[in-house]
Amino acid sequence: MRADAARNRERVLATARLAAAEGDLSLQLNDIARRAGVGVGTVYRHFPTRRALLEGLAEETFAALLAQVRAASRRDDAWLGVADLLRALLVRQLTDPAFAEVISTGPDLDAAPATTAHRDAFDALARSVLQRARDEGLLRPGLTDEDLRHLVCGTAFALRIGDASAERIDRYLEVLLSGLQANTRG
Amino acid sequence: MRADAARNRERVLATARLAAAEGDLSLQLNDIARRAGVGVGTVYRHFPTRRALLEGLAEETFAALLAQVRAASRRDDAWLGVADLLRALLVRQLTDPAFAEVISTGPDLDAAPATTAHRDAFDALARSVLQRARDEGLLRPGLTDEDLRHLVCGTAFALRIGDASAERIDRYLEVLLSGLQANTRG
């Protein structure tokens, strides 16, 4: 990749990240181009769609999440591993709305290779974490790893409705975790 | 309200409902106008924004939900009342995406009076249903009625990610209900 191309790509990403941080998730490509001081064509070349730009923004977060989940998968206590996984996936979404939007939709056919790779890596890790909990009879039967991901995305959505506070995050996480647990009562 | 105005309002709503049923939730007002055979101005007069149109679409569903929740509030078993309330709120969202969008956002300042009224009525009913469960010690402490609404919206969101099937709805509802229940284990 040519040096100027790489530089511009970064510039665009930085500008988009700034816009997102300011609460503007519309990510209008013409607008981003103007703000980044590059031509519209340049933005469209690197990121043909709003979605592509979102994936670019989410990449870092995705990588950081993977590291956390790897750690969670190495915990002694299987259930705490699940709890860590869920919390990490939840908090990352609350911290990075672009990531939330990317992870909350089915795998995209023409997603960036990096996104697909991250997704696959995450799925594999999640599967193993859950399988361990399942083997130990801690997880409510019938739940797939997809269910888990969807439910966490739903919880993130629920939290985004009101105002985010650490207490609310904890509360909703407890509800979710408790609901996922195998019910050992009658 | 003049007769022609009422007629046109209905025409627009019917057309929008049709579009929504076809899966097009973008509700472009110019487009709706063309399809409904009325002028753009007419649409904008009745529904100044996409949001206003959404609220118009959601009205019927909202009313139907209220009836269901009223029934739920009269159940003998307090916990089953909660279960009915949650299921009704969830299924209505899955059935009517416009309603889902309306209920999933904070009360709008310039919402249609009908929407505000429905919202208030729902909130009051939900509060009473929950209070009863709370009084009987069935509900996890610390949960507000807002939390409940948000969590159900989140569950609807989770279900919309994948493909809807009755089994999945039941599964996610069970997870949620179980998580909301007071935890009587250690």
Place this chain on the structure above:
DNA sequence: CTTGAATCGGATAAATCATCCGTTTACTGC
């Protein structure tokens, strides 16, 4: 330094949004 392939920029065509106002229509009082 030359060459040519990759990249750039931004003019502009296409699509979408929302207003405004001259014309038409429904209701009211007679």
Place this chain on the structure above:
DNA sequence: GCAGTAAACGGATGATTTATCCGATTCAAG
């Protein structure tokens, strides 16, 4: 009925947003 009036209509149109295309420019390899 009919006239008068206020309300509603329609759609032309200006403003905004989206996305493409291609002549000009820049990079890097030899």
